[in-house]
Amino acid sequence: MTDPAFPLIFDGHNDVLLKQFQNGPAARQGFIDGSDAHIDLPKARQGGFGGGFFAIYVPSPNSRFDRLDAMCQPKYDLPLPDEIPQNEAVQITLAQAAILSRLESMGALKICTSTAEIRHCLDNGVMAAILHIEGAEGIDTDFDVLEILYRAGLRSLGPVWSRPTAFGHGVPFRYPSDGDIGPGLTNAGKDLVRICNQLGIMLDMSHLNAAGFWDVVKISDAPIVATHSNAHAISPHARNLTDDQLAAIKDSDGMVGINFAVGFLREDGQMDADTPLDIMMRHLDHLIEHIGEDRIGFGSDFDGATVPADIGDAAGLVHLRTAMRAHGVDDDLMVKLCHENWLRVLGKTWDE
16 A cells, blocks of 8 residues: 555554464465455455564363353453463464464565564565464463574563463453452563563563553563553453553553454443444544553454454455544554554564
């Protein structure tokens, strides 16, 4: 896309690797040729999806619950699955890292470990991918696996996905609620923050509870980032960020990626795809007011969430930018929101 009104979007979170893991090897070719997933190459080209954070997520065994139905109730508090043993989680973690590597070998994308590589991809029509972990179940407390994954390209990590890990505690899918639930980081979690700082691995606060968030703020010397979270003042869900947390993110010169998941956008917390894009603009306005226009991007949660029907999938990102333009977003701010702000914070985190 060359139209300055529609710059390429570099996105803070997707679950492509989980979908690929669950659907098997045939899904790799579907990613290239087209599929029913939110993200594949044809949809990316149509919608101007330039790449983003590809999350490794370990699903909980034998713990399926109908989150969609539960999150359509006026109030809800979904029980979280149990912690997954590291020796079980590491197998799935490595398998999903291998899937990303295979997609790169097939020419579908490029695994990037620098902002220069991301820019080169955006300039040349190649999908840029950051290897990210959503929930560090597969990481051992001696950090041997972390070192191996770093060598394989890991550059972003969330210590938890809602359920507990050896490193900390997450927030449940609870509405209405805030994230002030449970204890903070474990000693191993505090060590994880320090080691990630040393290696230049970005730390993701999305899903981490409030006590863990504030522990990271105290320990970390890097920008505080939430790759796919929204404003609690608008949608009072446990997954969203309070104004105090937004102030800490601003003070650290960090970043927030607006999550497309409708349950975290809507004031009523409902998981209903019939959600107008105006609510995303309200979150955008609130974030601009509280953290400034240089610290906001997108964290779609594509392939892992119900998103507004007006977007639907990566091809529908055109409709998002059209709504932003109608909302008064000018060319300079559009470029910042679509990818420049992510490149800025990644450059700071990776000490470039």
